Amino acid sequence: MLDPRFLTVPITHRGLHGTGVPENSIAAAQAAIDAGYGIECDIQPGPDGVPLVFHDDRLDRLTGAQGLIAATDATTLSGLRLLGTDEPVPTLAQFLDLVAGQVPLLIEIKDQDGACGPDVGTLSVNVARALSGYDGPVAVMSFNPHMIAAFRAEAPDVPVGLTTCAFAEADWSRIAPDRREELAQIRDFDAVGASFISHDKNDLDNPRVDALRAQGIPVLTWTIRSPSEEATARRAATNITFEGYRAAT
Template sequence: MTLALPSEFLGLPIAHRALHDVTDGRPENSRAAIRAAIDAGYGIEIDLQLSADGHAMVFHDYHLERLANGTGSINQLTRKQAQAISLKGGDGEGIPDLAEVLKLVDGQVPLLIEIKDQDGQLGPDIGLLERATADALMGYRGSVALMSFNPNSTAEMVRLAPDLPCGIVTSAYDFAEWPELTEPICDRLRDIPDFDRTGACFISHEAGDLSRSRVQELRDRGVPVLCWTINSLAEERAARVFADNVTFEGYLSPLPG
């Protein structure tokens, strides 16, 4: 039986990579950004990458250079090594792991977790990050939903954590914007063919492509449609015609009530 996405993921705007703003000392996916989102009352979206010793690290990029004071790939670092590398634009805090973030959030707001593709082609070579994620979430009592661009990752999380709602991050898959993928992969994924077979219960779709017929077909079926990434109130108003909630950054999305 497919789980339903809890209502709080539809009622509270979701802060993309937490409520980050480096001009205020809050880097993406940082503890400071997470605390700010909690204080503001927003849902939180975070990203996970795998460490060299098999831990789920809260970090968006595959490489360190843009976000942290280091070089190379995050998957070449152990958890302790990653925790010791400071995030750019912060107060010296290192890269957190999922266990730390779960303790910090502690059920105060809903947490939307994106598992970054570890296959490289959104294919079947996955498993270690999904297992690390499931292990970290064991016993967590807060509201959590999981998602990935890789439908195989989504299906694996449904298997490993059948009590948690899982979704697929979806896109227009314009080949020019996905140089790491082949054109046939883009053509296949564009129409979200894996939704039913994965056990997904929601999608988070690219904001500029929300009117796509397949997206609205799923929504008409009662599938919740989230979207990424909204950068202004005007964009949010336009997106909410086609989506049930937004993932936002760069401005403060209005809270309900």
């Protein structure tokens, strides 16, 4: 089950980032730890499938380089820096060494299929192996239930959840309408052994979210960007993932 600290400690979105402190960086993780916040981070595959803490599948927005992160060789990757700082692209192993159980760590494995389908590759398995022996509050989630099923098969003792939203066609055009409806209604929750959801703040009135909450399922929500948004979200959600301000602890 989900460690209770995930229900009480506000979670920083991609670490406590801001000017001079890039998202998903070691510096952002350290800042969150120093402030007593939890950390949400994203995982993409790097050279040889090594799990990297990085949101996008492409390098350009965060590093200025071109190409897919999964297709970048280790030498090139090691020379890249995040958003004009001295911060490198961290591996999940480096992140785990830093966090070391000090605060809750919420790991989102990014979809590798392109349409939340079954072609997930080895990333989930590699994340599970990286977490082997990790001692601290940790949970893993993904928009793609297949990613979570693959992870749970390798690491059945780590709590898992689903990252969820309304799955609007404009944002998820590669997914067939029937499947988008299934995802929006969170129908894979039981099948993948999920114990929580992390749901879009703009869809918290979804009746399926209400039903899960009524069953005692923790509902986290993203991405909160102000105290007023937090106040509204907390009427429906158990805890928040936030950025751009300091949430009350």
